[in-house]
Amino acid sequence: MHPGAWWLWACCLGAAATQTTNPMLLLLALGAVVFVVVNRRPNAPWARSFRMYLYLGVFVVVSRVLLFVLVGAKTGPTVLVRLPAVDLPSWAAGIQLLGPIAVEDLAAAASEGLRLATMITCFGAANVLANPRRLLRSLPAAVRDVGTAVVIALTVVPQLAESAVRVRRARQLRGSTASGLRGVPQIALPVLQDTLDRSLLLAASMDARGFGNRxxxxxxxxxxxxxxxxxxxxxxxxxxxxxxxxxxxxxxxxxxxxxxxxxxxxxxxxxxxxxxxxxxxxxVPYSVYRPDPWGTAESLVALCGVAAFVLVLEALRDDPIAASLVVDPTVQVPHVPLLAVVALLVAALPGLITPALPATPKRAARARAFEESAG
Incomplete structure (x- = not known):
């Protein structure tokens, strides 16, 4: 698959997520992204970082809720818990720490955090499904300098995940039993050092191959x-x-x-x-070795992303209430337009219509075990 098709699909889905804070629509978008990644993720070390993007999304939601509890404006009528309020001096523009926590405001903060988490997951899926180094070959020659820097930056998270697996495996071979939160301080520094070293090696190898020359x-x-x-x-x-x-x-x-x-x-x-x-x-003279072809599968993936974005915009234009979580006067069940559901189902089609990748040894073993148990 051409990497540009996956990036176009992910950008369209992320743009659709920016148009709404409806948690049902955002969860549907997340489900579509996870479905495509699970079915079409390549067997490569850098493709194992999708779990880190999911963890980052959960961290964003939790951080958004905690920030609301700390300094958010409390205006909802249904008070969940009353915390002691701390009034800051007048120079702080009337900011109040803690105070009563309303269910309506808490739900609105969580839905806003979920929107940002969905966008992060969309771009994480593009980084997992398409190698950013391959995408660099398809960029216009005039922006290859900027593209080289962006590619090196995008490889930090996948290399972070790969370094974490390698460091944890090395510690297990040495007999280390620390796991969970207790093992984080022991592996954090080696993981960061290994990630930075690999990023610098990537930058040096790309410079040796002529990237960035003008x-x-x-x-x-x-x-x-x-x-x-x-x-x-x-x-x-x-x-x-x-x-x-x-x-x-x-x-x-x-x-x-x-x-x-x-x-x-x-x-x-x-x-x-x-x-x-x-x-x-x-x-900017450069040559491309074995350029990635753009075929029917790539056109279908790009069309699914564009169609999902257009259909979501049309659904929210016809039904503006569904664009956000209604919390006035109280939290209500989110309204989900049928057209938006169809759009997000269309966004999940690349997990079925694109060519299947060769099965990894783990997947093949699971498939054989399932067939034996079914037989």
Whole structure:
């Protein structure tokens, strides 16, 4: 599978998660991501880090709830517990520590944390399903310098998981019995040191292979690339401002910013940006060994992600109440639009329609044991 297809699918699903704090929709999105990862995760050391992204998501939710309990505004009517309130001085803008904890506010804080955890899981799935080093080969030549730095940064978490497994196995061979939280202080420093060493080795190996090298550019080319990039960004800013300023009156007449300003400047900005990337790429000579092909499976994965995002937006536009958890006056059962459920089911289709990967030895042993027990 082309890595760009998985990243496009994950970005679309993460963008859909940003549009809602409905816990039911977020849990459905999480289920779709986990289903795809479990069925299509490759047998590679860097692909074993998905569990760490899940742990990070749980940590985000717990941290969001604890921060709300510590300094959050308590406005809900249903008080769950009353903690002693601590008023800070006037220079602290009236912030109050602790105080009564309402069920409505607690549920809203948890749903906001769940949204961020879903986004983290989506990008973690892209990092697990697609090797970021392969994605670097598909980037435009003009952004390969930035892409190299991003790839090295993205490999830190997978290498952290791999280093943790290797250090824990080495400690077990030496007879260490510390496990759980007691073993964290003993393995934290070796894991961090090993992760940083492997990241530096990756950066050195990529530099030795020519990543980040750039041919000399003339002053004319530099000015032209800067003008195209700056002009594209300015046109995009004007276009986005125009799109936000568009409005329609009750009788259907267009008011506010004219349509051609917003959409026209957005298109102009994209064209100038693409032209700047093309012109800048002419000065970065590089070759690609065995480029990843983009076939039918990649198109289906990308289409599933885009369709899920569009359908979720359409469902939330038709039913705005379903976009958030209703806590006024009390916590209510979240309303789940049928179209949004269909969209998230479509997002889970890549776990079935993409080519199956070779079974790992552990999976093959489980399959044989299941067949023997069934027989």
């Amino acid at each position: 041919a000399e550019t003339t002053r004319r080319d530099s000015i032209l690339m800067g003008a195209l990039s700056l002009g594209g960004l300015m046109a995009l800013c004007v276009g986005l401002y125009g799109l936000l300023g568009e409005s329609t009156s009750a009788d259907g007449e267009q008011t506010g910013t004219p349509v051609w300003i917003g959409r026209g400047f957005v298109v102009l900005g994209l064209l100038l940006g693409a032209l700047g990337l093309w012109w800048g790429g002419r000065k």
